[in-house]
Amino acid sequence: MTIEVGADRKVSRRSFMKWSGIAGGSAALVATTAHLGMPGIGTAANSDGMLDAEQTVWSACLVNCGARCPLRFQVKDGTVARVLPDNTGGDEIGNHRIPACPRGRSIRQRIYSPDRIKKPLKRKPGTKRGDEQWEEISWEQALDEIAEKYQQLLADYGPESQFYAYATGVIAGTVSGSYYGGALQRLLKKMGGFLSYYGDYSTGGITEAMRVTLGGYIDSNSTDDLVNSKLYVLWGHSPMETKMCGGSEAFYAQKLIRDTNVRTIVVDPRHSDSVQLMADEHVALKPGTDAALIAGIAHVLISEDLHEQEFLDEYCVGFDESTLPEGAPENSSYRAYVMGDGPDGIEKTPEWASSVTGTPVDTIVKFARELGNNKPSMIHQGWGAQRCANGENQSRAIITLNAMLGNVGLPGGGAGTYPGSSAVTINSAFDADPNPVTKKISHFTWPDAIDHGAEMKGEDGVRDWDEDGNPIWDPQLEVPIKAIWAYGSNTLINQHSDINGTKELLRDDSKCELIVLCDNQMTSSAKFADYVLPGTSNAEEGDVVQQGLAANMGYSIVATKAIDPLYESKTIYEICTELARRLGIEEEFTEGKTQEDWARQIIEDSREANPGMPGYDELQEMGVWKVDNGARVALREFREDPEANPLDTPSGKIEIYSAEVARKAEEWNLPDGDVVTALPEQINTWEDFEAAKTNSEFPLQMISYHFKGRTHSSYGNVPWLKQAHRQVIWINPVDAKPRGIENGDEVIVYNGRGQTKVEAKVTPRIFPGVTTLPEGAWYNPDKDGVDQGGGPNVLTKYHPTALAKSNPQYTNLVEVKKA
Incomplete structure (x- = not known):
């Protein structure tokens, strides 16, 4: 049979x-x-x-x-x-x-999921995106029609009209990669380029914070360097949930804490699994108040002379009046802000910080003294704090605190950013071509670029660079987005804010005229495409796999095709080759190479940078090659000789006060409620803890977190994982009781943007007045539009952050009621 x-x-x-x-x-x-x-x-x-x-x-x-x-x-x-x-x-x-x-x-x-996309699909004429009305068509028809429409849009609007959607579903691939590089980006580059993005949904706020403060994306010391630390702080970071594989922090951070007995403190609004399994102490606070907590800590450090003044004088700009850049106003230093001499006149005492954060005064003082008396300390900043509407300042504040402690460039210290690793270097000629379109938008603002792209300029997040690589101050888009290319991406709907608003924008195909999506699962984003192409799983193709976070260990993997492609699925390399043939650039795209040929070349080209790295055939046989590259000590060279090794900031130093941000604060016309500040100040924003006090309709803050049962939305449809890790919303007993909510009840979480149905977990592990709902659950609306999947993005607001234009998906106000 x-x-x-x-x-x-x-x-x-x-x-x-x-x-x-x-x-x-x-x-x-x-x-x-x-x-x-x-x-x-x-x-x-x-x-x-x-x-x-x-x-x-x-x-x-x-x-x-x-x-x-x-x-x-x-x-x-x-x-x-x-x-x-x-x-x-x-x-x-x-x-x-x-x-x-x-x-x-x-x-x-x-x-083998029933959600596998089996054949090429085309949206039926006369239907709207999201109606799920499809025609099964042949590959020949799909690729012919896509190529024809693509060429028409290129002719009418140019390559700037083509947007490559943020995609991390195949992030670890090289030829098959979906993030930086990969086959689809290579094809679009060969055709004149595409509109790209800066930042990402994971790190948009901290990336901008690092750029203006440190000059670029700089990860901190690797975790194995804990052997040299006197105190370990995980700030908004929960590796026991986000990095829980055996080769990442869930393994080695636990082992190092056990072996070194280093005291460990976790700062988080949630009593996370990392608090339970790793911490000696949990410092809890309201979401969006990290900069206030740090200002209170800084007040103690300054008052008790526990900060590293010599380091701040030599390596930093703007901590004191004497190191402010030329033209900065008087009393605009961070010291002045903390000690009450700044424009607001408020002394940021621990008592003030406590009134903002909800953290007890004694806890703030004790934490500050522990930091001041245990140097070097390793502060690993996760990506939770920066995902708020004021996330850039929260992240900048953590980096500033780390500088005050003099941890930068030292073994046992770090940059105050995300944990780094000593990785294997992969050199990919496949991705060597630059994108001819140099303009970029924020990863988050593509809906604006669809709706009114030709009106967007610098203050809206458009960035561009001249031929020498210097940033252009106020660039502007020439055309709106007319086509979206999505590969291994679920950000069009599931992972983006305000799902209901985004749906309405995408349903209007007079704006964005073409959406092509390639995936192996029928995601919610796929349902809003014009053409859905069945891609392979990684079991159905081979590639070079780029490593992840592994402390001092570098590693590389050659993945081998295990089974034939299922149904009518094709690899992205094959799909792009077929499109290139129709576009008349097949030879330029493939250079006469198969996907395996490219993988072999990538390994060969990478061997020089990685002594001892085996050749392709040997690595394919052994599967994974590992090498001890030693601990990463971030900014060691800068610490040793700042003049010979300056940072890529205007001053070459750590810029606690940013003249660039000060100029933007003066010149940008921002929406009401949006503020950018030259210093990492505490900023009140829309739908934050302060707004919750006066919002009787939606009085609860809602944040999210990364969930053990999924990686964003990947694996979100796996029955085993859905049973093992149920989607629930955490609510504190003091908030549940007056609402008549008991543990295990079905509840509706709602605000003016949408509703989602989910099980309640009544627990003191979440700060009073705050709820938390894991991100990534698959959007599944009923006939009334109520999401039955329990996802948070029907509730999150589409309002890019003021400085980075990033996703503020941890700044929301909601109400919860029994279903």
């Missing part, structure tokens, strides 16, 4: 039944993994898996958790029958195992 699964792809009944078995058996998995939210730090069991497997090949989990775990696919009867973890290395940091978390281990349920 055979079962049709595509026009020219058939599967035996035996294989089909194995696929069906893969989708079942969830109770057994949940029984074994319900208490395994993240890997432990003990010795893994030695196992070779199925003895009757026909082959075992190396691959990896390619999604955007930051880890990039190796996987071993065991193949039988043409199907992936079992997924095994990395079995190389040991428990010694620098050559440690990289066992995948339950997400990667459940990848078979993604490969």
Whole structure:
């Protein structure tokens, strides 16, 4: 018996039944993994898996958790029958195992998901995007029509009208990559380029904070350097949820804390899993008040002479009046702001900070003294604080605190930013071409560029550079976005703010005239495309996999194709090659190479930068190559000789006071409620803790967090993970009781933008007045428009942050009621 699964792809009944078995058996998995939210730090069991497997090949989990775990696919009867973890290395940091978390281990349920896109789809004429009215068409028709429409839009509007959507579903791929580089971006570059973006949904605020303060994106010391630290602070960072694979922080941070006995403090509005499993103390605060907490800490440090004045004098701009840049107003230093000599006249005492943050005065003073008396301290700043409407200032404040402590450039210290690692360098000639379109918009403002792109300029987030690489002060877009290319992306709907508003914009195809999406799952974003192309899973193609966060260990993986493409799916390289043929640039695009040829060249080109790196064939056989590159110490050269190794800021120093931001504050015409400040001040914004006090209709703050059951929305449709990690909204008992809400109740979370239905978790682990709903749940509206998936983005506001024009998805006011 055979079962049709595509026009020219058939599967035996035996294989089909194995696929069906893969989708079942969830109770057994949940029984074994319900208490395994993240890997432990003990010795893994030695196992070779199925003895009757026909082959075992190396691959990896390619999604955007930051880890990039190796996987071993065991193949039988043409199907992936079992997924095994990395079995190389040991428990010694620098050559440690990289066992995948339950997400990667459940990848078979993604490969064989009923949500797989099986054939090319075209939106039926006369229907609206999102109506889910499709015609199944041939690849030839799909590619012919896409190429024709693309060429017409290029002729009418130019390459600036073509937008490559933010996409991290295949972030770890190289030829198949969806983030920086990859086949689709290469194709668009060869055709004259595309409108790109700066920043991203993960790091938009902190990226801008680092740029204006440190001169660019600079990760901090790697976590293995904790052996030199006297205090460890995780600020808005929960690696036990976000980096929970065995090769990332969930493994080595726990091990280092245990081995060094370093005191660990977590700053977070939530009593997160990292607080439970890693911390000696939890400093809780209201969302959006981190800069106020730091100002209160700074007041103690200054008053008790616990800051590093010599470091601030030599390496920083704007902490004191004497180091302000020329033209800065009097009393505009950070010291003046903290001590009450600045324009607002408010002394930022611990008592003041407590009134803003809700953190007890004694806790603030104690925390400040611990920081001041335990140097160097390692402050690892996560990406939670910067995802608020005032996120740039929150992130800048944390970097400023780190500078006050003199931690910069020292073993055991760091830059006060996200944890870094000592990575393997991958040199990809495949991605070497520059984008001919130099203008960029924020990753978050593409709806504005669709709606009124030709009106957007510098104060709206448009950026451009001259031929020498110097930024142009007030660039402007010439045309709106007329086409969106989305590959491995769910940001058109699911991951973007204000889903209901975004839907209405995308439904108007007179604005954006073409949306092409390639994926292997029918996501909510796919439902708003004009053409949906079935892409392969990583089990169905080979590539060079770029590593994730692994402390002092660099590693590289060669992934091998395990099974033939399912249904009518094609690799993105094959799709782009076919499009290139229709566009008359096939030879220029492929250079006569197959995808494997490119992968071989990438490994060969990378060997010179990585001594000891094996060749392609050897690496393919061994699967993963690991090398101890030593601890990363961020800005070591700058600390040793700041004149010979200046930062890429105007002064070459750490700019606590930013003259660039001061100029923008004077010249930009910002929407009401938006403020940018030269210093990392506490800023009140729309729908923040202060607004909640007077909003009787929506009095609760709502933040989000990254969830163990998903990586953003990837794996969000896997039944095993949905059972093991239920979507719930946390609400404090003091907020639940007057609403008659008990633990486990179904509730409706709502505001003026939308409604979502979800289970309530009544817990003191969230700050009173605050709720938290994990991001990434798949949008699933009922006939009345109420999201049944429990996702937060029907509630979040589309309002780009003032400075970075980033996503403020942790600044929201809501109400909660029993369903």
